[in-house]
Amino acid sequence: MQIDRWVLLGIMGLLVSSSAFGASSLRMLAEKKGITIGAAVGLPQVTDDAKYKEVVAREFNVVTPENAFKFAATQKGLNTFDFSQADQIVEAAKKMDQKIRGHNLVWHHSLPDWLTKGRFSNIQKKEILRFHIQSVLNHFRSTAQGRIIAWDVVNEAITDDGKLRSSFWQNPETSPDEYITLAFQWAHQADPTVKLFYNDYSAEGINKKSDAIYHMIVNLKDRGVPIDGIGSQFHLDLKDPPDFASVKKNMQRFAALGLEIHITEMDVEMDLKKVNKATLEAQGKIYGNALRTCLGVPECKSFVSWGFTDKYSWIPSFHSGFGSALLYDEAFEPKPAYQALVKVLEQEG
Numbered sequence: 001m002q003i004d005r006w007v008l009l010g011i012m013g014l015l016v017s018s019s020a021f022g023a024s025s026l027r028m029l030a031e032k033k034g035i036t037i038g039a040a041v042g043l044p045q046v047t048d049d050a051k052y053k054e055v056v057a058r059e060f061n062v063v064t065p066e067n068a069f070k071f072a073a074t075q076k077g078l079n080t081f082d083f084s085q086a087d088q089i090v091e092a093a094k095k096m097d098q099k100i101r102g103h104n105l106v107w108h109h110s111l112p113d114w115l116t117k118g119r120f121s122n123i124q125k126k127e128i129l130r131f132h133i134q135s136v137l138n139h140f141r142s143t144a145q146g147r148i149i150a151w152d153v154v155n156e157a158i159t160d161d162g163k164l165r166s167s168f169w170q171n172p173e174t175s176p177d178e179y180i181t182l183a184f185q186w187a188h189q190a191d192p193t194v195k196l197f198y199n200d201y202s203a204e205g206i207n208k209k210s211d212a213i214y215h216m217i218v219n220l221k222d223r224g225v226p227i228d229g230i231g232s233q234f235h236l237d238l239k240d241p242p243d244f245a246s247v248k249k250n251m252q253r254f255a256a257l258g259l260e261i262h263i264t265e266m267d268v269e270m271d272l273k274k275v276n277k278a279t280l281e282a283q284g285k286i287y288g289n290a291l292r293t294c295l296g297v298p299e300c301k302s303f304v305s306w307g308f309t310d311k312y313s314w315i316p317s318f319h320s321g322f323g324s325a326l327l328y329d330e331a332f333e334p335k336p337a338y339q340a341l342v343k344v345l346e347q348e349g
Contacts (some may be wrong), residue, residue: 025058026060026345027058029346030061030303031061033295035294035295035300035302035303036061036062036099036149037060037061037302037341038060038062038063038304039063039064039306039307040265040304040305040306041063041066041089041092042065042066042067042068042312043068043089045312046063046088046089046092047088047092051332052311052312055308055328055332059308061097062099062101062302062304063089063092063098063099063100064100064264064304064306065089065100066306068088069089069102069103069136070104070107071107071110071111071112071115071132072112073085073086073110074086074136075112075115075132077114078114078118079131081135081136081139083139086140087143090140090144093147099147099148099149100144100147100148100149101148101149101151101152101264101302102140102151102152103152103199103264104151104152104154105132105133105137105151105154106153106154106179106180108157108166109156115128116168122171122172125168125169125171126179126182129186130186133183133187133190134187134189134190137190137191138190138191141191148194149194149302150196150228150231150260151191152198152231153183153187153197153198153227154183154184154198155199155200156199157180157200158200158203158212158216159209160202160208160209161209162208162211167179180220181220184196184225184226184227185226187226195229196228197228197229197230197262197264198217198227198229199230199232199233200213200231203232204236204246204250205242205243205247206246206250206253214253217230217257217259221257221258227259228260229261229262230262231261231262232250232261232263232264233263233265234264234265234266234290235266235267236269237270238268238270238271238279238282238286239270239271241268244289244290247293248293248297251293251300255297255298259299260299260300260301261294261300262301262303262304263291263294263302263303263304266304266305266306267313268325268337269319269322269324270283270322271321272316272322272324280335280336281336283335283337284337284338284340286337287337287340288337288340288341291303291341295344303341305326308326308328309327309329309332310324310329311328311331313325313326
């Protein structure tokens with residue numbers, strides 16, 4: 001009998017993990033804790049880069065498509081869908097026996113020109129959004145076969161000062177946040193079995209932004225809008241780490257609303273001129289504290305980084321002079337951040 005090469009990669013990876021570090025892989029340790037641990041993955045890396053695939057298969061039990069599920073990637077024209085990129089990631093996840101976080105359905109970014117430059121009435125925009133959400137969910141409900149554990153239904157709708165962000169999807173003739181309510185309702189109608197999340201950044205601890213998100217979700221739940229979880233992105237800076245006591249209190253107040261909590265996009269950027277043993281150890285401490293905090297709140301069920309190797313990190317392209325933010329360096333060597341996660345998973349009760 002011929003063994004599938006993806007299965008073989010996973011088996012080999014687990015053996016490498018045990019022999020190289022004297023411990024199990026992150027995914028094996030996380031599964032013992034009852035949580036998912038993962039990374040955002042992109043194309044063509046997950047199909048063409050052998051080393052990348054080896055690490056993904058070995059270390060993670062959940063993946064988030066970086067761009068392949070977003071509006072611009074899936075809807076190429078009015079009512080014209082192309083799921084070819086997304087389906088490649090779904091097939092890869094199946095072969096690696098991984099779950100998937102769906103990311104995302106509604107965002108003010110990653111919208112195609114045909115949409116943003118088109119002349120659509122408010123009624124037409126509303127119908128486009130409904131049809132998009134329900135078409136995407138219907139597609140993956142069929143092709144992913146229950147593998148998607150959650151959808152980021154609405155992404156980054158609140159500004160850092162706690163205001164509602166301006167969005168293409170707002171209708172000036174109605175309440176400016178109506179599209180948020182409708183997005184969750186439409187998503188639930190299309191797939192009542194999947195968990196629906198709100199996802200945002202810079203709201204890890206208690207601050208103006210997280211307060212605004214909290215009150216928005218309270219309002220949604222009070223009106224019976226179906227929302228199951230909160231995604232906290234954790235895009236962090238080495239020189240300004242969060243207060244993890246505040247992070248835990250923030251998680252606990254969302255948990256008290258009956259929400260599941262996911263850390264969804266973690267990375268910890270640093271000045272590339274100051275990368276050394278001390279700064280890498282400090283970065284590892286932040287990663288460890290984030291995972292420890294998650295494990296300390298029973299409703300925190302997933303820990304995902306935005307990528308896992310500095311070779312493919314988004315940060316240097318957007319923040320010139322910064323990077324080295326992930327668990328592995330550009331040569332796929334594990335950094336202190338990786339070891340910190342292993343230590344927390346091994347030691348936490």
